[in-house]
Amino acid sequence: MSYLAPAISIIVPVYEAKSTLERCVNSLIDEEFTGQYEIILVDDGSRDGSGVLCDALRQRYPSLVHVVHQENVGVSAARNAGIDIAAGTYLSFVDSDDYVTSDFVRICASMTRSDSDIIFFDYVRERPGIRHIVKPPVIPNDLESARLLALTCESNSPCTKLYKRALCKGVRFPLGQSLGEDLIFNLRFLAVASSAAYIPDAMYVYVENDGSRTESEACLQDVREYELMLQGLLDFCSTCRLGNQGRDLALSSMRRVIANYAARLRRQGFDKLKIARALGSIERIQDVIDAPTVGWKDVFRRAVLSHRLYSLASFALKGK
Structure with missing residues (x-):
């Protein structure tokens, strides 16, 4: 029997995420599309029991979830490790403290048929009592506008995009860079891409918690x-x-x-x-x-x- 590769590989870097990981993974489960996508959890040397939870989720969803354990080397290396073993036609990135909407897998699976090299979508910014949809400042419905959007530095997150895996052979997140690593990844990818598409749907939920709302320390x-x-x-x-x-x-x-x-x-x-x-x-x-x-x-x-x-x-x- 020939092996049919999944349409989407969803890569979730995991570090000290025991309190939110289960919500994240459960939001990604859509049994109607079993076999059409995979979830790759990359445990980046967690010490809070997240690694054990990753293994438990693999046991719970054996046909969907794969787990990688590695020493703590950062989110870029974790995402790269996911890319290295992904089998999907497209790559998706989801952070372990966020989650997706119930139609995420269905819409992503349908959009992969467009054969665009990169596919953008909206997201929801959520904090207690407040939810609002965030749209890109430049609508990236073709490659030219997608490249202009990258130049604004206002849509860096890889979590609001699908990337064609075949173009990632030489494209990885930069190691040793803690600021702007998402921007650099997108620039590297868009430099080799030849097409882009946009979905006007907010399918990803970015959760603003107390830590993310406070101003990041600068040095x-x-x-x-x-x-x-x-x-x-x-x-x-x-x-x-x-x-x-x-x-x-x-x-x-x-x-x-x-x-x-x-x-x-x-x-x-x-x-x-x-x-x-x-x-x-x-x-x-x-x-x-x-x-x-x-x-x-x-x-x-x-x-x-x-x-x-x-x-x-x-x-x-x-x-x-």
Whole structure:
């Protein structure tokens, strides 16, 4: 009997997720489509019993769930481990503290018939008492718009996309990078993709808990991560021949990201001169500052970086 590969491999990196993992996996179970998809749980050296729970879920759903155990090396390595053993035509990524809607598998399975290299969809942002649908700022219904969306740095999560696995032979999440690793993965994938599609359905639920709502800690060493993001964007523009429009969008997007970073550093008590010295070490920082502006917020960000208005930014800029 010939082996029929599943349409979708759903990769779930697991680390210290004992309290949410079962909800996540149960949301992915759709027995109507058994045989058409697989779930790969990658236990990234959890110490809270998540690894044991992964094995229990494999026992509960033996025809759907596969488990990989590895030492703790981070979410990028966990996702890469899932990619390495995936058999599906398409890859999906789901975080263990989130979950999907009841029609997720059905809609994804139907969309894989489109044969697009990458498929985007909306998501729900959820916190106690509040749920709202998030749509991409650029609708990625073709490859050109998908690449422009990547340049905005506003749709980095791999959890709102399906990726054709055949194109991932040389595409992996970067190791040793803790900020912007999702962006780099998407840029690498979109550089080799030839088609894109968009589903106007919110099928993924991102759960904002107390930890995710609090502002992430920033440090001066993070500047190296932002430099990698900037270089990745500029290399992508060059590789894909996106011209001045793409380059200007990439630079203005990084101006937003870096201005927000400077504001967080100042809120955390870092000295103005130390912040300026860190930002000044970014090789193309002047290009970021000088890029064309769109709207008063962008003008303000340019002023923040040009005139070191970090204290003012710490009150006015709250983004990550």
